[in-house]
Amino acid sequence: MSVIYALATPPAQSAICVFRVSGKGCLDALPELFNSQLVEPRYFYKTEMLSKGDFVDSVAVVFFKGPKSFTGEDSFEVYAHGGLAVMSKVVEAFDGVGFEEAEPGEFSKRAFLNNKMSLSQAEAVSDLISASSKEEASKVSLVLRGDFESKVFDFSGRLDALRVLVEGEIDFTDEDEVFVQNLEELGSDVSRLSVEFSSFAGACSSTKDGLNKPRVLIAGPPNSGKSSLFNALLSRDRSIVSSIAGTTRDLIDSELVLQNIVLTLGDSAGVRNTDDLIEGAGINISFGEIKKSDLVILVFDEETRGSVSFFKELLDEQEHLLIYNKIDVSDKRPSGFDLFVSAKEMDGLGALRKTLDERLSVGKSEKDLTYLVRERHVNIFSEVSSRLDLISSSIKANESLDVVAENLKACRDLLAEVVGIKTSDELLGEIFSSFCIGK
Numbered sequence: 504m505s506v507i508y509a510l511a512t513p514p515a516q517s518a519i520c521v522f523r524v525s526g527k528g529c530l531d532a533l534p535e536l537f538n539s540q541l542v543e544p545r546y547f548y549k550t551e552m553l554s555k556g557d558f559v560d561s562v563a564v565v566f567f568k569g570p571k572s573f574t575g576e577d578s579f580e581v582y583a584h585g586g587l588a589v590m591s592k593v594v595e596a597f598d599g600v601g602f603e604e605a606e607p608g609e610f611s612k613r614a615f616l617n618n619k620m621s622l623s624q625a626e627a628v629s630d631l632i633s634a635s636s637k638e639e640a641s642k643v644s645l646v647l648r649g650d651f652e653s654k655v656f657d658f659s660g661r662l663d664a665l666r667v668l669v670e671g672e673i674d675f676t677d678e679d680e681v682f683v684q685n686l687e688e689l690g691s692d693v694s695r696l697s698v699e700f701s702s703f704a705g706a707c708s709s710t711k712d713g714l715n716k717p718r719v720l721i722a723g724p725p726n727s728g729k730s731s732l733f734n735a736l737l738s739r740d741r742s743i744v745s746s747i748a749g750t751t752r753d754l755i756d757s758e759l760v761l762q763n764i765v766l767t768l769g770d771s772a773g774v775r776n777t778d779d780l781i782e783g784a785g786i787n788i789s790f791g792e793i794k795k796s797d798l799v800i801l802v803f804d805e806e807t808r809g810s811v812s813f814f815k816e817l818l819d820e821q822e823h824l825l826i827y828n829k830i831d832v833s834d835k836r837p838s839g840f841d842l843f844v845s846a847k848e849m850d851g852l853g854a855l856r857k858t859l860d861e862r863l864s865v866g867k868s869e870k871d872l873t874y875l876v877r878e879r880h881v882n883i884f885s886e887v888s889s890r891l892d893l894i895s896s897s898i899k900a901n902e903s904l905d906v907v908a909e910n911l912k913a914c915r916d917l918l919a920e921v922v923g924i925k926t927s928d929e930l931l932g933e934i935f936s937s938f939c940i941g942k
């Protein structure tokens with residue numbers, strides 16, 4: 504494989520820039536590129552970089568002997584001053600010794616091909632770089648650290664064991680000896696595996712649908728102060744507030760950052776009987792949104808608190824908070840409410856924030872096992888799950904064991920694709936091309 508190089512830091516003015524070089528023979532170029540002799544691998548050398556004998560920059564260099572490197576190949580890194588002119592001079596120097604510019608993700612691809620990491624780990628590296636929240640980063644890290652992979656290997660091993668059993672049965676069947684008791688045991692083993700696998704697959708979500716911020720919806724009767732509360736929580740006037748009932752018609756969303764979590768907060772149209780077509784449409788949206796929310800904040804005031812039971816019924820089992828608003832105009836503290844606030848005077852909002860934070864982050868920690876993976880993995884897992892179901896039912900129906908063996912093998916192959924044991928070049932190309940340059 505050719506020697507590749509890439510700028511690993513952003514192509515922008517900065518304190519330092521880092522270049523990576525990897526590939527067989529790259530270390531042979533060190534004497535030509537640097538002014539001093541570099542002897543020890545993994546040693547941080549301060550030296551001068553040269554391009555066809557001309558001074559490029561004062562730099563630091565570390566080199567690695569394969570396989571003890573990120574890519575598994577001989578490689579080195581150059582730390583130069585982070586000026587754009589310096590960067591282009593370094594590039595010239597590399598071009599001058601015949602190095603080639605790396606494709607996106609080429610370093611990780613080589614690391615994968617040289618067994619330095621699995622495919623799912625390589626993908627996690629890329630996802631870690633693009634993670635935009637701490638939570639996202641920590642879930643990707645679980646994959647990167649290999650926890651995810653060892654689970655996949657564990658399931659693969661169990662699939663293999665089952666296949667050995669089934670194939671054993673098939674051989675016996677050839678001899679007209681059917682061990683029905685084994686079949687039963689096999690059936691329950693498959694069911695157990697299937698249940699455990701589903702729960703593992705359930706703990707994996709892809710970047711797209713995973714990590715959804717919890718949705719919190721402010722709902723309730725008209726004019727109770729929903730939009731006022733929405734604005735107060737966000738500390739800005741995002742939603743229109745007026746004394747006219749039926750002010751809010753569309754659903755308005757905004758992000759709310761609390762101490763432990765970030766959530767999507769929605770303000771909805773007050774729910775009531777109305778002849779107004781547009782308001783009615785807004786109310787329908789509210790109904791739909793209520794169902795989709797992780798938590799509903801129901802806001803009432805003195806005038807509307809009679810409708811609490813109607814709303815509680817509407818929500819069914821859904822998690823909610825009952826808020827009594829406008830405490831600035833009344834001293835009443837009717838029973839049955841969780842919190843008393845004044846959206847207008849910003850009173851009681853701290854307690855509301857804290858309650859939201861606690862309630863929603865508790866739910867989160869239960870899902871802590873979630874691995875943030877690629878959609879590709881999620882799709883594979885769902886295929887494996889349905890095949891496992893299929894296997895269960897064919898065993899129950901006493902169908903041919905050949906089909907069972909075939910499906911077990913298919914499951915095994917599918918899992919192999921996750922970690923990259925069986926992967927087409929095309930898929931590899933697709934995966935690594937989405938990486939950033941220098942990774």
Ligand SMILES: Nc1nc2c(ncn2[C@@H]2O[C@H](COP(=O)(O)OP(=O)(O)OP(=O)(O)O)[C@@H](O)[C@H]2O)c(=O)[nH]1
Nearest residue numbers: 725726727728729730731745749750751773846847
């Ligand atoms: N005194 C007092 N008035 C409030 C408070 N919160 C809201 N209001 C008033 O109640 C009226 C309705 O407020 P909104 O926030 O528009 O109520 P809403 O629930 O969004 O109403 P719709 O969108 O029409 O369903 C406005 O006149 C607000 O100024 C409060 O805490 N105290």
Ligand SMILES: [Mg+2]
Nearest residue numbers: 729730750751
């Ligand atoms: Mg409103």
